[in-house]
Amino acid sequence: MDNQYFVDSEYLSPAALEKKHRLENDPSSRADHMAYLPGMERIQSDVMDKVISQMDSYDYTKYTARDVQAALEHDTCSVEDFKALLSPAAEPFLERMAQKARLETRKHFGNTVYLFTPLYIANYCENYCIYCGFNCYNHIRRMKLNMEQIEHEMEVIARSGMEEILILTGESRAQSDVKYIGEACKLARKYFRMVGLEIYPVNTDEYAYLHECGADYVTVFQETYDNVRYEQLHLMGHKRVWPYRFEAQERALRGGMRGVAFSALLGLADFRKDALASALHLYYLQRKYPHAEMSLSCPRLRPIVNNEKINPLDVGEKQLCQVLCAYRIFLPFAGITVSSRENARFRDGIVRIAATKVSAGVSTGVGDHESKYTGQESGGEEGDEQFEISDGRSFDKMYKDMEGQGLQPVLNDYLYV
Numbered sequence: 001m002d003n004q005y006f007v008d009s010e011y012l013s014p015a016a017l018e019k020k021h022r023l024e025n026d027p028s029s030r031a032d033h034m035a036y037l038p039g040m041e042r043i044q045s046d047v048m049d050k051v052i053s054q055m056d057s058y059d060y061t062k063y064t065a066r067d068v069q070a071a072l073e074h075d076t077c078s079v080e081d082f083k084a085l086l087s088p089a090a091e092p093f094l095e096r097m098a099q100k101a102r103l104e105t106r107k108h109f110g111n112t113v114y115l116f117t118p119l120y121i122a123n124y125c126e127n128y129c130i131y132c133g134f135n136c137y138n139h140i141r142r143m144k145l146n147m148e149q150i151e152h153e154m155e156v157i158a159r160s161g162m163e164e165i166l167i168l169t170g171e172s173r174a175q176s177d178v179k180y181i182g183e184a185c186k187l188a189r190k191y192f193r194m195v196g197l198e199i200y201p202v203n204t205d206e207y208a209y210l211h212e213c214g215a216d217y218v219t220v221f222q223e224t225y226d227n228v229r230y231e232q233l234h235l236m237g238h239k240r241v242w243p244y245r246f247e248a249q250e251r252a253l254r255g256g257m258r259g260v261a262f263s264a265l266l267g268l269a270d271f272r273k274d275a276l277a278s279a280l281h282l283y284y285l286q287r288k289y290p291h292a293e294m295s296l297s298c299p300r301l302r303p304i305v306n307n308e309k310i311n312p313l314d315v316g317e318k319q320l321c322q323v324l325c326a327y328r329i330f331l332p333f334a335g336i337t338v339s340s341r342e343n344a345r346f347r348d349g350i351v352r353i354a355a356t357k358v359s360a361g362v363s364t365g366v367g368d369h370e371s372k373y374t375g376q377e378s379g380g381e382e383g384d385e386q387f388e389i390s391d392g393r394s395f396d397k398m399y400k401d402m403e404g405q406g407l408q409p410v411l412n413d414y415l416y417v
Helices: 013-026 046-054 063-073 079-086 086-111 145-159 178-191 204-212 227-233 243-245 250-256 271-288 318-331 344-350 369-372 395-404
Strands: 110-121 164-168 193-198 215-224 234-236 261-265 294-298 335-338 357-359 408-410
Touching: 013 234, 013 261, 046 204, 046 250, 046 271, 063 079, 063 086, 063 344, 079 193, 079 271, 110 145, 110 193, 110 395, 145 178, 164 178, 178 204, 204 250, 215 243, 215 250, 215 271, 215 369, 227 234, 227 369, 250 261, 250 271, 261 271, 271 294, 271 318, 318 344, 369 395, 395 408
Parallel strands: 110 164, 110 357, 110 408, 164 193, 193 215, 215 261, 261 294, 294 335, 335 357
Antiparallel strands: none
């Protein structure tokens, strides 16, 4: 992508403005979102076809109260049971779903809740995704941390007691190439027991390299599994290629990553179908790679500047709770992460029922942990945030709050030998 399309100044150039309007108003000007670009690895896998076939045929209006009751009475939750639990017919059964989900959570995870924090090291992006704060046409302060700055951020976070970190970048190979991310992983290994990545999708050999540098797991947001809606929201950039993004977790596992995480951004499309697809994506991959650790999250779309162009679909807290309970009943061994996009009250409630992991001390900006963690000015530049969080509790506050609920906060449960 030509650097003239990055919005690092106050005004778009005439060429950039013309291209932006053309992409928005003329679908024929956009690249085929199902076509792989040069350099993108294409793997042979049947997982995508299985997931999309199930999602496309899912008619959640056909399920009845009797279907939901039967699903709740079964010892093992089948795919058909899971579909019933996601349906509107299950809404009056939310209390029973929560009780069953809580039993499954305690059975497989005990009283534990895992804590981690994200670290954004760059916010440059080459994609035009109209719902994202980092998109290449947004006028924001762009920043990329150098290795000295990254290490300082990590030192600040590690001093809080945190042992797991999730490294994030904007989706720009030009500004944040794989080697740069790898060097950040090597630094992270000095300070943390667990290192995760949430970056642009890469090829199998690149995931292998990042794993060698110290990365343990990879998180990829598919955003929405509805490829028609996906095309409408992702107008330009590598992220526009829907199937390449879908296959990212499988490439990461083939590259040796110990774990992968899945998510849809609820509110972009039909949340029930996206929730079904996210869980089935994990379900089918778990059967191909039974050794891998897998987890789900289901963040809701936060308000952003371009809301009127997205027409987001509302997902209420009760509906989100229904999804999380259904996830736990269907996938009792899977981790479930609840985002800081949700408020403290909701997060405190859901970790007692279904969720097993929460973020703490969260910042979605670049280079601002000094001020976030110590209350002192960092003395350097800071990059703008990707989205606004709702639960801004510090690591110490979150730890104490979890203990206060009778839960056991866990910072790390994996030892390298």
